[in-house]
Amino acid sequence: MAQPTQADAPRTGERQYHIGLERGELAEYVLLVGDPGRVAKVSARWDSVDLERSNREITTATGTYRGMPLSCMSTGMGSDNVEIVMAEVMEITERPTLIRVGSSGALQPDIDLGDLIVSTGAVRLENTTDYYVHPGFPAIAHRDVVWALEQGCRNLGIRYHVGLTATASGFYAPQGRAMRTLPVRYPELADELRRQRVANLEMESSALFVLAHLAGLRSGTVCAAYAQRTDGTFLEGAAKETAESRCIDAGLAGIHLLWQVDTDGGEFLARRGASFDRQAGEPHQSTGAKTGEQGGN
Numbered sequence: 001m002a003q004p005t006q007a008d009a010p011r012t013g014e015r016q017y018h019i020g021l022e023r024g025e026l027a028e029y030v031l032l033v034g035d036p037g038r039v040a041k042v043s044a045r046w047d048s049v050d051l052e053r054s055n056r057e058i059t060t061a062t063g064t065y066r067g068m069p070l071s072c073m074s075t076g077m078g079s080d081n082v083e084i085v086m087a088e089v090m091e092i093t094e095r096p097t098l099i100r101v102g103s104s105g106a107l108q109p110d111i112d113l114g115d116l117i118v119s120t121g122a123v124r125l126e127n128t129t130d131y132y133v134h135p136g137f138p139a140i141a142h143r144d145v146v147w148a149l150e151q152g153c154r155n156l157g158i159r160y161h162v163g164l165t166a167t168a169s170g171f172y173a174p175q176g177r178a179m180r181t182l183p184v185r186y187p188e189l190a191d192e193l194r195r196q197r198v199a200n201l202e203m204e205s206s207a208l209f210v211l212a213h214l215a216g217l218r219s220g221t222v223c224a225a226y227a228q229r230t231d232g233t234f235l236e237g238a239a240k241e242t243a244e245s246r247c248i249d250a251g252l253a254g255i256h257l258l259w260q261v262d263t264d265g266g267e268f269l270a271r272r273g274a275s276f277d278r279q280a281g282e283p284h285q286s287t288g289a290k291t292g293e294q295g296g297n
Contacts, residue, residue, distance in 0.1 A: 016088035020055030079126040079207035101251035104202035105227035114243040122206035139206035145220025152253030163199030167206035
């Protein structure tokens, strides 16, 4: 394989061209968000913030959360932006763990506005990943990340669902939304995905899952339901902020669990097992969490 030229892999000095970071400025545990404004909301929960940088639509913070070195990066919207971020992140890290914390539209009627969805995999409706793999190649979240996000939601008492996500290449026609000004080629898309028991629809996860898998990395996604496509409702105002906050908390809880397992290994899991055994003997208290079945329970 030919070595990349400067035009193949442009840099500004030692910094990656788009994300504006160099080796040592990004942690090995990374939360990915779409909105650059969400980075500050994530890092506000940390113990310390050691680096903040913005370049184009990529905003990054690196610091410490409950003893864990952690970064949060915005990717902007869409699988094409995720591809750029992933390619450059891999150049300046060793084996990062990446969790997307985002928003989505619910496709199943029993997913309420504000609920969280933990993705097990993604339907590849975008074409960015076609430049890496065969069109039939699956986009699968790493099982460790799925476990950690589920456990994080349970620990926090957050209502959540587990299922397949569909990743579209855009927001309006690519997600089958009705438009006043333009024709939509596949207006029944959301209904078709619903019949196929897909839980939610968004714009980034399949690119994250495919590229992470090809690189041998762990990745996963937790999204809040901002829209309910079965009845046409959409979150606004304080309810939207609350849902976003819960999603951030779940992402932080999940990635911290992975760090604990990576750091303490069997000792951490043994302590968790002993804790579960103790809890099993206590009176059960409902948390409101939903530990659903595959496919948008």
